[in-house]
Amino acid sequence: MRLARIRAVRKRPFTLQAELLWHTVPASAKEQILKNVFCGGCKGSAEMIDYSGTEKNGDVVLEGVCAKCGRRVVRVVETSEAPPPNN
Numbered sequence: 316m317r318l319a320r321i322r323a324v325r326k327r328p329f330t331l332q333a334e335l336l337w338h339t340v341p342a343s344a345k346e347q348i349l350k351n352v353f354c355g356g357c358k359g360s361a362e363m364i365d366y367s368g369t370e371k372n373g374d375v376v377l378e379g380v381c382a383k384c385g386r387r388v389v390r391v392v393e394t395s396e397a398p399p400p401n402n
């Protein structure tokens with residue numbers, strides 16, 4: 316199972332704020348986001364691995380590596396419209 320693999324590799328250096336925001340994203344959406352990242356090396360969508368997250372203006376900025384070519388990829392996840400988790 317892919318989920319098991321992701322869990323095993325988990326070393327996510329998310330900032331606390333990014334972690335909280337990322338938690339508000341439904342699991343199915345997360346998967347979609349991580350598997351459809353634009354990669355300049357592949358000239359198309361690719362899967363992001365080894366990603367970390369930081370918070371910027373209420374959104375989560377994911378930075379990781381393309382699973383196909385190893386190029387660095389970045390994806391902004393707009394969560395600022397979602398209700399804050401604990402405020």
Ligand SMILES: [Zn+2]
Binds near residue numbers: 356358361381385
């Ligand atoms: Zn790539």
